[in-house]
Amino acid sequence: MNNPLPPNATIGILGGGQLGRMLAVAASRLGLKTHIFEPGEIPPAGQVADKVTTAPYDDHFALTAFAMSVDVITFEFENIPTHALDVLEAIRPVMPNRRALATSQDRVTEKEFLTSLGLQCAPYANIETSEDLTAAVEKIGAPSILKTRRFGYDGKGQSRLKPDTNPTSAWADLGNTPCVLEGFIDFTHEISVIGARSQSGEVVCFDPGENVHRDGILHTTTLPARMSKSQHMDAILATGKILNELDYVGVLGVEFFVTPHSLIINEIAPRVHNSGHWTQNGCVIDQFEQHIRAVAGWPLGDGKRHSNVTMTNLIGDEVNDVATLSKDAAVGLHLYGKADAKAGRKMGHVNKITGPA
């Protein structure tokens, strides 16, 4: 195991959005400094970080200076350009590692990886040509979901195929980019597990949360999730298997569809995850601190949940009425310091404690 980073070491974070912001706050609790690398102006994370570099991901000089100024590098999003990683990795360790990024950046690579571990995914077919599309529709049928292999998030880059949908038009609407067609899963609800793995290979998972989406964006996560004890155990074991197989360091989110008889993995995210925000008010050590502990070479916290929680995202102008939001005295309110409450933009979240765990 590496030596733990000492207080006053600096964690470099690629991406300055709300996840980077909450990672920076968690690092500050541990006496660690943060340096944010973000192409966009006025990143929310910049308000709580020790340093900010504003530069695009093809600025070789800025990337080099950033990497030289930090002790270890991590990220808040998975779509980091390959050439930027090349520059950064040559100078400082980047965690989680490249294989985790490559695996989760591409839906087909991810499904092949999960299947190779004996974990269950929805039936799927890879689509690169119109022949692939025809064969895929033949194999998977409809209803099904056509998804771009890369760069999808919050329901973007997806199209639902009904029995009467023209698959060729649906694919054209997604730009005829490489896609995957996923079979329809008759699930009752979705849960996710936020797991962490340390540099010494220790694995700790938070309790599964139950997710409800609205307009393709996570709306609520509720603890505890509705599931059997054996499903609970299966979800934790699957997450641990993924973490170990990837030799992962940091926090990873795994989304599962719950059916009456099985758990089917929807997708994995190699980072702190919106469905793990409840940990800020439900656990002594939250997902952000767990991630920082891992990349800093520290032991993990135990992830034990002391309270039942419902996390609700604040989207767009839902954030505007502070007087109302702050009125419920028992609610943990978390706002991201973003200037414009654009429609569909994640502006904050609330964690409502509903009782002891």
Place this chain on the structure above:
Amino acid sequence: MNNPLPPNATIGILGGGQLGRMLAVAASRLGLKTHIFEPGEIPPAGQVADKVTTAPYDDHFALTAFAMSVDVITFEFENIPTHALDVLEAIRPVMPNRRALATSQDRVTEKEFLTSLGLQCAPYANIETSEDLTAAVEKIGAPSILKTRRFGYDGKGQSRLKPDTNPTSAWADLGNTPCVLEGFIDFTHEISVIGARSQSGEVVCFDPGENVHRDGILHTTTLPARMSKSQHMDAILATGKILNELDYVGVLGVEFFVTPHSLIINEIAPRVHNSGHWTQNGCVIDQFEQHIRAVAGWPLGDGKRHSNVTMTNLIGDEVNDVATLSKDAAVGLHLYGKADAKAGRKMGHVNKITGPA
């Protein structure tokens, strides 16, 4: 009531130590920015604040620019020079108010104030001349404690008078500055209440914590404190009375000596308080957020405690062994990002959850 400050407003904080740092983190959770004013180089709070002004308290220009750049001003310590307050108050509201500062800056003023409210303090006598000293020793006797009226903290500016101590030498050791002689209280333990009052006059107190000092510095705070239900209620009521009488806005700490039959106030601090750090892991809304909510004109959180906690300060080189400190997975670790672990310096604290409340 004032309108609540909107997200992206800026809280100005005088003082950039660990209290300012944790206030800045709490503000960030609410989407508020912070600007730290601190004469010392590399303030710990600077790492998590949006802006830092490094200037002395007699720099009229820097104070003015600071005040102009923020929406409201608060502080992490009570010994703010009067002339600096004059400059700041002319530009932006300073909370808590000047009367709270003046009352707590001087031990005699404080005791006169508390006594006027019908609250019990140790017997005391004011000492400005050697005649005062003689009369005080006559009245209070020994054992007793000689304390400077102003600028005392963490046991500094104090001298214990035993029956065989020469009072004249003891006073000379304290520089013959104005002092107060406090009678000895035969108390079993010390507790403190962290209370908050909002701009609309709402008062919320956290549960009392039991404090143990070591070498004059707070060592541990344990929840729940040993005390009867009626003592618990008395402590909360006394704190509320103080907050209301001062027309206070923000968080205030009140230290009490517990005797078998009464509660005797030791002192008050017009700011977030070391004995309130347990709230970070024992409550949904901690003392730092409670303070920010108050000065920002927001409603207060309810201060309910979900867990029993023991907070332990990390002093000097106790902070150095991160590997050991971080090993207890159920402990909330809070480090302040200070570079040098000097003897006697507060470097961090740990909050150990000992069970549900």
